Amino acid sequence: MLNRDLEERKHADNYMYVLFSMVLGVLDSAVDDKVIRGNPCRAKKVRHPIARRPKVVVWPNNRRIALLCQLEKVLTLAMRFVLHSVQVSVPAKAKSWPFHRTISTARGGAH
Structure with missing residues (x-):
């Protein structure tokens, strides 16, 4: 759901990757603290965003x-x-x- 909203708003891939990583980390901490049983971001159906590394072009x-x-x-x-x-x-x-x-x-x- 969040991923679709970000795609519709045309946010950069790296921004989506950072947001997803932060949520993943928070939920992993919640699992470690036994607040939740499992991290929903680690489900097989969840599509992880990919960080893009654009090629840097040096000016002449x-x-x-x-x-x-x-x-x-x-x-x-x-x-x-x-x-x-x-x-x-x-x-x-x-x-x-x-x-x-x-x-x-x-x-x-x-x-």
Whole structure:
């Protein structure tokens, strides 16, 4: 019953596997404590969910570099917005920061 409900809601196989394992463990403990005689999850008719291990696809270098470039643009814009909105004192060591140029530009300094 639970398995069918989860399938209808299109939950991931791994999620169903984790839930089933937790219920199985609780019921096994109940059997050990002699609260129940047998674990209904261990019945022959019960279908155990199978954990899937999706294949991990590593991004090629050009895709990673493109993402990093876009993130740098977004973070630079965010830094400018924050620095224009809030008074920030820039420490002397800011020249070693990756966004030093953004900080200088936002405060009206030279590039």
